[in-house]
Amino acid sequence: MSSVLIRGGTVVNADRAFRADVLCIDGKIAEVGDNLAAPAGAQVxxxxxxxxxxxxxxxxxxxxLPFMGTVTMDDFYSGTAAGLAGGTTTIIDFVIPSPKQPLMDAYRTWREWAEKSAADYSFHVAVTWWDESVHRDMGTLVQDEGVNSFKHFMAYKNAIMCDDETLVNSFKRALELGAMPTVHAENGELVYLLQADMKAKGILGPEGHPLSRxxxxxxxxxxxxxxxxxxxNVPIYVVHVSCAESAEAIARARAAGQRVYGEVLAGHLTVDDSVYRNPDFAYAAGHVMSPPFRNKTNQDALWHGLQAGHLHTTATDHCTFCAAQKAAGKDDFSKIPNGCGGVEERLAVIWDEGxxxxxxxxSEFVAITSANAAxxxxxxxxxxxxxAGADADLVVWDPAGTKTLSVKTQKSLGDFNIFEGRTVTGVPSHTLSQGKVVYANGDLRAERGVGKYVKRPPFGPQ
Amino acid sequence: MSSVLIRGGTVVNADRAFRADVLCIDGKIAEVGDNLAAPAGAQVxxxxxxxxxxxxxxxxxxxxLPFMGTVTMDDFYSGTAAGLAGGTTTIIDFVIPSPKQPLMDAYRTWREWAEKSAADYSFHVAVTWWDESVHRDMGTLVQDEGVNSFKHFMAYKNAIMCDDETLVNSFKRALELGAMPTVHAENGELVYLLQADMKAKGILGPEGHPLSRxxxxxxxxxxxxxxxxxxxNVPIYVVHVSCAESAEAIARARAAGQRVYGEVLAGHLTVDDSVYRNPDFAYAAGHVMSPPFRNKTNQDALWHGLQAGHLHTTATDHCTFCAAQKAAGKDDFSKIPNGCGGVEERLAVIWDEGxxxxxxxxSEFVAITSANAAxxxxxxxxxxxxxAGADADLVVWDPAGTKTLSVKTQKSLGDFNIFEGRTVTGVPSHTLSQGKVVYANGDLRAERGVGKYVKRPPFGPQ
Amino acid sequence: MSSVLIRGGTVVNADRAFRADVLCIDGKIAEVGDNLAAPAGAQVxxxxxxxxxxxxxxxxxxxxLPFMGTVTMDDFYSGTAAGLAGGTTTIIDFVIPSPKQPLMDAYRTWREWAEKSAADYSFHVAVTWWDESVHRDMGTLVQDEGVNSFKHFMAYKNAIMCDDETLVNSFKRALELGAMPTVHAENGELVYLLQADMKAKGILGPEGHPLSRxxxxxxxxxxxxxxxxxxxNVPIYVVHVSCAESAEAIARARAAGQRVYGEVLAGHLTVDDSVYRNPDFAYAAGHVMSPPFRNKTNQDALWHGLQAGHLHTTATDHCTFCAAQKAAGKDDFSKIPNGCGGVEERLAVIWDEGxxxxxxxxSEFVAITSANAAxxxxxxxxxxxxxAGADADLVVWDPAGTKTLSVKTQKSLGDFNIFEGRTVTGVPSHTLSQGKVVYANGDLRAERGVGKYVKRPPFGPQ
Amino acid sequence: MSSVLIRGGTVVNADRAFRADVLCIDGKIAEVGDNLAAPAGAQVxxxxxxxxxxxxxxxxxxxxLPFMGTVTMDDFYSGTAAGLAGGTTTIIDFVIPSPKQPLMDAYRTWREWAEKSAADYSFHVAVTWWDESVHRDMGTLVQDEGVNSFKHFMAYKNAIMCDDETLVNSFKRALELGAMPTVHAENGELVYLLQADMKAKGILGPEGHPLSRxxxxxxxxxxxxxxxxxxxNVPIYVVHVSCAESAEAIARARAAGQRVYGEVLAGHLTVDDSVYRNPDFAYAAGHVMSPPFRNKTNQDALWHGLQAGHLHTTATDHCTFCAAQKAAGKDDFSKIPNGCGGVEERLAVIWDEGxxxxxxxxSEFVAITSANAAxxxxxxxxxxxxxAGADADLVVWDPAGTKTLSVKTQKSLGDFNIFEGRTVTGVPSHTLSQGKVVYANGDLRAERGVGKYVKRPPFGPQ
Ligand SMILES: [Zn+2]
Ligand SMILES: [Zn+2]
Ligand SMILES: [Zn+2]
Ligand SMILES: [Zn+2]
Ligand SMILES: [Zn+2]
Ligand SMILES: [Zn+2]
Ligand SMILES: [Zn+2]
Ligand SMILES: [Zn+2]
Structure with a gap:
């Protein structure tokens, strides 16, 4: 029996905060209460x-993530470990089948890759094409594999972009299965045209990236x-909402009674689009992701959406391409691989700015960083x-602690940090995963392969 | 020691529902869990x-509520008892000082009246005028008396209507004190003019009521x-939001990051404005309240607001004038005393329609009928x-039970029921107040004077 | 020299109304002024x-319009003649190439068909597919043929529906050419799915038409x-806006500074969706057009849009399939050919209801029925x-005249009238086309083949 | 007979632009047409x-405008003359009765003051208080004096602020009379409180002005x-709309079918709120007017409103207090007299930026600077x-002409210019008032006292 007693803190849940000790035994929260006694051998x-x-x-x-024969810098081990260092104990990653690749094949590939994870993980599965086998595999995934959400890319023409026919088919299937459709929302046709336009105008550097999106x-x-x-009549979850107009579209639909949910990235909340005008290619390219970072007006809209409740979750889209990979777009911004890190910094950055x-x-912080996603x-x-009864995945948060975020000190294996140089107040002192202290005051004790796959049941007929 | 064990049900909180037994001891919830053992002597x-x-x-x-030398039919005993019969275990009523009446005087009067309550109760205090004593009494009420909300009537010209100067002063004072300002939102000047207009046109019956509001x-x-x-920069709570335009104003403000909250009445959700065109004066007048009932478009907007989360609580504005009192407006709709019942039917009506x-x-039902108000x-x-640790104020809800609502069977002493004849599915089988079963399958055991005044602490500097 | 003097009326233009006589000579307005003298031989x-x-x-x-080997009842002669009887002196019709048909071929075909017109006419040309020839033909049409607007169908999957790629290409080309893109806005993918859904549920009659759209x-x-x-960055014109949501989308875009224009049909303003629930197939099918008629809330939104100025023109989508043609969908609503008449009734219906x-x-009536389109x-x-100087296409409008609209008395060759039985106040007493009285108090003197093709120059670089 | 022939230009009206000569005879436009012959003695x-x-x-x-025993720098002569220099040939000024002053008294006073005008003028009359005499005088003004608009100040507490009761009474009276109510829209109660707040915080300089509004x-x-x-059910015109929120409120009301009109000042379109943070008191105070200048987001909203058509007119609120007068608020921003110039620069600034x-x-420029107000x-x-037939009040506009705006070269007698140093392209070369060239290429020939009072008839029962 392994046990940890967290003593003397203020428990914060999405509905309230209260003084209590938390006792964890064998990976679960055993008790939450006043003046709990530490079991013999318990770590306090x-x-x-x-x-x-x-x-x-x-x-x-x-x-x-595979990319032209290489992969992103963070694998499931280093990535989940970086998360633990920042207080994040669960990730939901994406299985992304190539067009025509059977969903189950892709799913099994990703499951295998993820076995090295240091923390618990789960998978959304992308629907990038359509035929009867996809219809069938969606059923298998929901009913047998604990997948209850499917992703659709509305951008990335000539690659993984869904057309409306596929969207309609997949959303309808999700409804039957009690699964949640999710979308990367950008009109791929327009991106394609604008990329060509920018290049036609001689705009080849990273500054062309936001102009084309x-x-x-x-x-x-x-x-x-x-x-x-x-x-x-199916609910929908919009990933990485980055601008006021999208947030307003969500709010409008919700105000008409529709069940629409929105996710915001830590980067979109706190990094603005001036980064793309930096003359240093590596710096600008290091920030290339889609949707791109936006200006302050849009950032305000995202914060307001979280406050008002029409945006619900925060995430990172953590995807760490290194400088050499980014350099693929040295002469053509549209070839810069899209992606930035953040799994390690998300909580601190949002606490500090939020x-x-x-x-x-x-309590609202807990809602948008953890409870709402759950x-x-x-x-x-x-x-x-x-x-009591929950997984003992916890973060002990020191509101007075400070830290300067930097690629030099990050646990992620990426070679860039979009929050570089930012000093935040409010940091994790301890992280517990599966009831064990895996991070304590700078000391990361992540263990390869102990993370477990989390099955997520479908939504009931309710 | 008095104890009750509720066995075998599904506990529903605002965040989730789960199978569990609930043990109540000495007025508190002692434990929530699986397979709890009944203490000796416990009622099961x-x-x-x-x-x-x-x-x-x-x-x-x-x-x-006092009215021209009489009072509403329900006093604090019968009214709270009726609430218990319907699963409502706490009310927040209103202290309404006359213009120039010291707030503390009015407060003490209402406290005394409320001592006969059968269930727990608390008070908002209305600010109907302004001078230094009001400023001071607001402080006393917050700091010593557990009042954390103040009400402002923007209608009822020449009576209790607040002008903007008073609103501004009182809101500012509430902010200093960590209290929540609330408003009855109708422009009293316009109501006054429209009432005169209707009468000038010869519209004297109850159909003039909605036309003037x-x-x-x-x-x-x-x-x-x-x-x-x-x-x-103070939060605000709008009572009895009845129309789409108000709901939209709240949603807009929230989407700009403002902390605005809205309350909806069970009646506004489910009764439409056709009632005012009924030729039977008693029937039409029985529905006269302000704001009046609205058409379906507005009802939809209220439901959507509750679903989307820009409306937060449900209430009744329970205020039972009898037919004789309503008859004061027999020849002039503007003299019909405003008020309808509902404290007993709210939960059932909202469950049925919601x-x-x-x-x-x-869970959303619990949020809007109880948790959000708390x-x-x-x-x-x-x-x-x-x-565990909460007051043992509970309702055991039978989703299959049905009931036909009627003045004939209601516990309220009012002589009218705005939900008359409606058959609902989903009714309380048992209500517990202060850990005692006070209602069981039609048998109401409300006890006069056992209800306690609930102090509500101010909001922290956060 | 042919001349007509219109004496004693009130001239109404979009900017103002004023007492004046109007003298028409040789097809043009020669003078607008007080007390004009009639030239020798002038008709007064x-x-x-x-x-x-x-x-x-x-x-x-x-x-x-060709349809499965037949055509609509009204050809260019009877259709334009019907327009003249109702005060409409110009139509803009549509050239609709089949997929892969060269635009110029289709254009020449329609031009030939139109030679029998009794009134002036012009053409929008539809872009239903894309390749380099379409790009080139758009240029020819704008530069040589006086076409300054192109139509895009976003519905009608597997027929003339444009995908986003074609939309993007065509809009971009229109911008280069100084032409206006227009759209029939319905998501064809969703219509396709909903039609299948309705049929799967056994809904085969015309009531399925609005449910699928x-x-x-x-x-x-x-x-x-x-x-x-x-x-x-190209302006856009949305044809037949039929619902509040579309009107709001237009208003939102305009409020952000975008140049968006909306057209409303007389039918959408005045006929509601209850027609589809009529048990008589011929009656319900007679109203089948897309988008379908809507409920009162949507009708109000259209009127408000015209009043507020975010909707700009009124039209009819005049397209007269006869009962035998409509019967193609006797057992499957999705096979009912879409179209209704109205070119003859539009002015009277909008005057009466507007x-x-x-x-x-x-003046606003003139704006939305004539000036704005021009x-x-x-x-x-x-x-x-x-x-003075304008084409002498005029209507003398008797605001006190009344008429009961009916298929029995209409000049259109269609066998159905969506305004059947409606009595309107406000009718044309005289219509002048090309300076000649072609309609006078019920007497239609339309002449086959005198209508001229109206070239419309492209918009300048401004 | 005096005549002027304007030859070879492009006439721009709100509905269209076309090549034409314009012949003015005896103060009126006699003819607009091609190749007009100059009458004998005509100035060309x-x-x-x-x-x-x-x-x-x-x-x-x-x-x-009277102010504490002095008046603004520009009287009706210098002010209208400055207008002529900038192409403005008509002003509508304001009669502002003191509380309790009979409207007719104030009206006669202003009429007398205005007799020195160099250009045509008219008056809105402010309703600053209410009793039966005001009701009666409104009737006299509309029926006998050619006043068809009444102004209401919702700010300026303890001075000319209207309460809701007066607003309601006056709007209702305006409706009866066929007159247009207009409002200066700021909540005076809030301004009062915020001014006190700023001062309590020690903010006494002009930077406190925008913070309090x-x-x-x-x-x-x-x-x-x-x-x-x-x-x-009365139309309404909102003067000096300065922010996005107000513009949105107007757009919303219009989209619901209400007749609401909005005016924008040249200054609000082009000057931003950074001016108030200038450390030079005279500079910052020179920009003090209400509502204050706003940031770019708000400016964009105003331009968009003009483009979309939910804002209609442009004006200046020309009110030239000199530095000595502004100095009254040296130690207390709330005592700085509110007002800025602009009557001379409005057209050029809006042409340049618009x-x-x-x-x-x-054509849209003409609409928002002239036709819509008319x-x-x-x-x-x-x-x-x-x-033909209109007053010969014209401006010949040189789109290639440039000018640097400055207090040093302005014709206004004010000692400050909010557009100081701005170089505009597009300036009047000639202004005609009452058919005479009163300004030509820098040479101002304004004549004292020739301006005529313009009676404005009430709106019909329409
Ligand atoms: Zn994405
Ligand atoms: Zn992603
Ligand atoms: Zn109330
Ligand atoms: Zn109340
Ligand atoms: Zn169409
Ligand atoms: Zn059509
Ligand atoms: Zn003002
Ligand atoms: Zn002013």
Whole structure:
């Protein structure tokens, strides 16, 4: 029996905060209460003056993503370990079949890759094409494999982009299965045209990236996906909402009674689009991801959406291409592989800009970093709540601790940090995964392969 | 030691539903868990096939309201008892000082009247005028008396209507004190003019009531109160939101990051404005309340607001004038005393129209009937949550039970029922107040004077 | 020299109304002024108590439309003649190439068909597919043939539906050429799915038509087209806006500074969706057009859009399939050919519901029935204005005249009238086309083949 | 007989632009046409390469405004003369009765002051208080004096602020009379509180001015006035709309079918709020007016409103307090007299930022600087249109001419210029007032006392 007692802290759940000790035994939270006694042999963590929160859930990462014969710098081990160092104890990654690749093949490949994970993980599966086998495999995934969400890319023409016919078919199938459709919302046709336009104008550097993906391109796709979901009467989750127009489209649909959910990335909340105008290619390219970073007006809209409740979760889209990989687009921004890190910094950055500024209460912080994702992807309260019986995935949060974020000190194997140089107040002092202290005051004790695959049941007929 | 064990039900909280027994000892919830053993002498309630939910909180009632030398039919005893029969275990009523009456005087009067309550109760205090004594008494009420919310009437010209100067002063004071300002939002000047207009046109019957209080009159006041709160940086709670325009004003403000909250009445959700065109004066007058009932478009907007989360609580504005009192407006609709009942029917009506129709999940039902009010008025999780340590105010809900609502069978002493003849599916089988079964399958055991005043602490500096 | 003097009327232009005589000589308006003398031999029309307005422009008709080896009942002669009887003196019809058919071929075919017209006419040309020849032919049409607008069908999958790639290419080409892209906005993929769904549920009659084309299906496409136009910085004109959601999408885009224009059909303004529930197949099928008629809430939104100025023109989509043709969908609503008449009734119906009700002033009536279309399609003030130098296409409007609309008395050769039995107040007493009285108090003197093709120049680089 | 022939220009009206000569005889436009012959003795103005437009109408000026025993620098002579130098040929100024002052007294006083005007002028009359005499005088003003618009100040507490009761009474009276109510929309109660707050915080300089009048303060009042107008069914005109929120409120109301009109000041379109942070008191104070200048987001919203058509007119609120007068607020920003100039620069600034940037066409420029004001205040086409019969108030506009705006070269007697140093392209070469050339290429020939009072008839029962 392994046990840890977290003593003297303030437990923060999405609904409230209260003084309590938390006892973890054999990977589960055994008790939450006042003055708990430490079992014999229990490790005691002093949480005095600190918050005890459910570990972060990052519902959007790409570990070990294949790219032209190489892969991203972070594999499932280093990526999940970096998450643990930042207080994130669960990731939901993506299985992305190539067009025509059977979904089950891709799924099995990713499952194998993920076995090295240091923390718990789960998978959304992308639907990138359509035929009867896809229809059937979606059923298998939901019914046998614990997948309850499917991803659709509305961008990336001539690659993994879904057309409307596939969207409609897949959303309809998701509804039958009690699964949640999700979308990367950008109109791929417009991106394609704008990329060509920029190049025709001689704009070849990273500054062309945001110019080819303006907010209107994102909002169009978001509205389209929402409209399709509305007509089919299926809920929908929009990943990485980055602009005011998309957030407004979501709010509008919700105000009409539709079940629409929105995810925001830590980067979109805190990094603005001036980075693309930096003359240093490596710097600008290091920030290339899609949708791109936006200006302050859009950032404000994202914060407001989280405050108002029409945006629900925060994530990172963690996807660490290195400088050499980014250099593939040295002479053509459209060839820069898209992706940035962040799984390690998300909680700290959002606490610093969200809670310290008065935008969010600690309970709202827990909602948007952990509890809401757990609810939307149906693993609550196993994850996302400090309550007896839940998985002992916890973060002890020191609101007075400070840290300067940097590629030099990060645990992620990426060679770039979009939050470089930012000093945050509010950091994890301890992270517990599966009831074990895996991070303590800078000391990361992540263990390869102990992370478990988390099955997520379908939504009931309700 | 008195104990009750609720066995075999599904506990529903705002965040989730789960199978568990609930043990109540000495007025508190002692334990929530699987297969709990009944203490010696415990009363056991079989909740098999039923939901166990936090008792309803009705944040808007007027029991024993004085009116021209008489009072409403329900006093604090009969009104709270009726609530218990319907699963509502806490009310927040209103202290309404006359203009120039010291707030503390009015407060003490209402406290005395409320001593006969059968269930727990609390008070919002209305600010109907302004001078230094009001400023001071607000402080006393917050700091010494557990009042954390103040009400402002923007209608009722020449009576209790607040002008903008008073609104501004009171909102500012509330901010200093950590209290929540609330408003009855109707532009009293416009109501006054429209009433005169209707009468000038010879419209004297109850059909003139809604014509003199159209949605635009409400929306104007809601927007004004929200704007004032915005400028002063204080949260605001709009009582009895009845129309789409008001709901949209709230949603807009929230989407700009403002902390605005909206309450909806069970009547506004389910009764439409055709009632005012009924030729029977008693019937039409029985529905006269402000704001009036609205058409289906507005009802839809209210449901959507609850689903989307920009409306938060449900209430009744329970205020039971009898036919004789209503007859004061026999020849002039503007003299019909405003008020309808509902404290007893709210939960059943909202379950039937909300959960049975698929609009709301059971957890969302708990949020809007109980948990959200507890959070907004700072008595959560003492009220509004089924969790160890909370007050044992519970309702055991039989989703298969049916009942036909009627003045003939209601426990309220009012002589009219706005839900008359409606058959609902989903009714309380048992209500527990302070850990005692006070209602069981039609048998109401409410006890006069056992209800306790609930102090509500101010909001912290956060 | 042929001349007509219209004496004693009130000239109504889009900017103002004023008492003046109008002298027409040789097909042009020679003078507008007080007390004009009649030239020798001039025909004098007494317009006392009447309005003299620019003849209606119907920017959306389908005369002589081919359909499965037959054609619509009205050819260019009978259709334009019917228009003259109703005060409409110009139509803009559509050239619709089959997929892969060269645009110039289709254009020449339609030009030939139109030679029998009794009134002036022009053509939008549809882009139903894409390759280099389409790109080139668009140039020829704009530069040599006086076409300045191109139509895109976002519905009608497996037939003439444009995909996003074609939309993007065509909009971009239109921008280069100074031409206006227009769209039929319905998401064809969703229509296809919903038609299949309805049939799967056994809904085969005309009531399935509106169920398979709900407002959300239209709004999605409108938003998509607007977003594409926004990104490409080209103006856009949305034909037959039928619902509140589309109108709101247009208003939103305009409020962001985008140049978006909306057209409304007389039928959508005045006929509601209850017609589809009529048990008589011929009656219900007679109303089948796309988008379908909508409920009152949507009708109100269209009127409001015209009043507010975010909707600009009115049209009919005149397309007269007869009962035998409609019967093709006797057992499957999706096979009912889409189309209704109206070119003859538009002005009277809109005057009656728009001006007589106080929604619109006479000048606003002229704006939305004539002047705005002339401006948007660049033939103003040759058409759309009563001013010296303009074409003498005029209607003398008797605001006191009444008429009961009916298939029995209509000039159109269609065998159905969607306005059947409606009595309107406000009718044309005289219509002048090319300076000749072609309609006078019920007497239609339309002449086959005298109508001229109207070249519309491209929009300047401004 | 005095005559001027403007030869070779392009006439621009709100509906279109066309090549034509313009002949003016005895103060009126006699003819607009091709190749007009100059009458004997006619002055010929060569307009080759230039536009000939209706003279500007500034519907919002305060000439010769009394202030604490002094008056503004520009009286009706110098102010109207400055207007002529800039192409503005008509102003609508304001009669502002003191509380309790009879409206007719104030009206006669202002009429007398205005007799020295060099250009035509008219008056809105402010309703600053209410009793039966005000009700009666409104009737006299409309029926006998040619006043068809009344102004209401919702700010300036303890001075000329209207409460809701007066607003309601006056709007209702305006409706009876066929007159247009207008409002200065700021919530005076909030301004009062925020001014006190700023001072309590030690913010005494001009930077406190915008802080005490944020957009929310304006938007609240705009919404309130619009709601009141909606309930009373009277049109409404909102003066100096300065922020996005107000513009949105107007757009929303219009989209619901309400007749709401908005005015924008040249300063609000082009000067931003950074001016208030200038450390030079004279500079910052020189920009103090209400509502204050706003940031770029708000400016964009105003331009978009003009483009979309939910904002209608442009004005200046010309009110020239000198540095000595501004110094009254040296130690307390709330005592700085509110007002800035602009009557002379409005056209050039709006042409430069509006037409040269592609935001507006020349016809739209004419609409928002002249024609729309003429229509809304019922003097069209006598003013606001280049058409035979209209007043010969014209501006010949040189789109290639440039000028650097400066207090050093302005004709206004003010000692400050909010457009100081701005070089504009597009300037008047000639201005004609009453058919005479009163300004030609820098040479101002304004004549004292020749301006005529313009009666504006009430709106018909329509
Ligand atoms: Zn993505
Ligand atoms: Zn991703
Ligand atoms: Zn109330
Ligand atoms: Zn109440
Ligand atoms: Zn169509
Ligand atoms: Zn058509
Ligand atoms: Zn003002
Ligand atoms: Zn002013």
């Amino acid at each position: 963590v002093d949480a005095g003056g600190q918050y005890v929160m459910p570990g972060g859930i990052d519902p959007h990462t790409h570990m070990q 303006p907010p209107a391109v994102e909002a169009e796709a978001a509205q389209r996906a929402i409209a399709i979901a509305n007509v089919l 809670v310290n500024t008065g935008r969010l209460t600690p 609810k939307l992807f149906n693993i609550y309260p196993r994850k996302g709540c400090v309550v | 309630v079989d909740a098999g096939g039923q939901y166990v939910m936090p008792g309803g909180i009705d944040p808007h009632t007027h029991m024993q 159209p949605p635009a009159v409400e929306a104007e006041a809601a927007q004004r109160a929200i704007a004032i709160a915005n400028v002063l 959960v049975n129709t698929g609009r709301l999940t059971p 959070k907004l008025f700072n008595i959560y999780p003492r009220k509004g949550c089924v969790v | 029309v007494d317009a006392g108590g009447q309005y003299v307005m620019p003849g209606g422009i119907d920017p959306h008709t389908h005369m002589q 709900p407002p959300a299906v239209e709004a999605e496409a409108a938003q998509r087209a607007i977003a594409i136009a926004n990104v490409l 001006v007589n009700t106080g929604r619109l002033t006479p 401006k948007l399609f660049n033939i103003y003030p040759r058409k759309g204005c009563v001013v | 103005v060569d307009a080759g390469g230039q536009y000939v437009m209706p003279g500007g109408i500034d519907p919002h000026t305060h000439m010769q 944020p957009p929310a303060v304006e938007a609240e009042a705009a919404q309130r006035a619009i709601a009141i107008a909606n309930v009373l 037409v040269n940037t592609g935001r507006l066409t020349p 229509k809304l205040f019922n003097i069209y086409p006598r003013k606001g249109c280049v058409v």
